[in-house]
Amino acid sequence: MPDRQRADARRNYARILAVAEEEVAAHGAGASLEQIARVTGVGSATVRRHFPTRRALLEAVSHKRIEALCVRAQELTGKGDSRSALLEWLSDVVAYCVSARGLAAALVYEGAESDSIHENTCSAMMEEAGSPLLRRAVQDGAVATGITVADLITLAVGIVLATEHHPDPAAGADRLFRLAVAGLSPQS
Missing domain, CATH: 1.10.357.10 (Tetracycline Repressor, domain 2)
Known part of the structure; x- marks a missing residue:
């Protein structure tokens, strides 16, 4: 199971980053972390775990x-x-x-x-x-x-x-x- 979690975490990171790239391109540095979480389909805590700031x-x-x-x-x-x-x-x-x-x-x-x-x-x-x-x-x-x-x-x-x-x-x-x-x- 831990290997699967690491693979899931890697996939989440890649998905969050891809959505974040689109959101930053559209909205600049003020892109909403909550919107990134919604579009990615993860909770905002998951986004903050990968990107604490x-x-x-x-x-x-x-x-x-x-x-x-x-x-x-x-x-x-x-x-x-x-x-x-x-x-x-x-x-x-x-x-x-x-x-x-x-x-x-x-x-x-x-x-x-x-x-x-x-x-x-x-x-x-x-x-x-x-x-x-x-x-x-x-x-x-x-x-x-x-x-x-x-x-x-x-x-x-x-x-x-x-x-x-x-x-x-x-x-x-x-x-x-x-x-x-x-x-x-x-x-x-």
């Missing part, structure tokens, strides 16, 4: 996109101009967050401690992926020292959240991102 749910829903952004960072690392590579990756982060409702909320940093990034799996993955790009750009003098990947992700998330209700969120986010880029330049 909204952040845990958003991270699970966003995991594939985060992995794709991490692969993109690896592809860009060491290629071409270091500043262009970093900015191309950040532009991809902004575009992905605009297109995938809930992704920006999954990347939000909480807490003031510098170690708080490690409480958020998605943010930790992005920190690791973006660090080589940022390090190279700083070493080349193409980006000011003192900037962290956490700063850049926070900036991207802020831009996306600030433009999510605009008539054209992608254009608004792209415009704000381009305005912010000027602030990344080293002071001459």
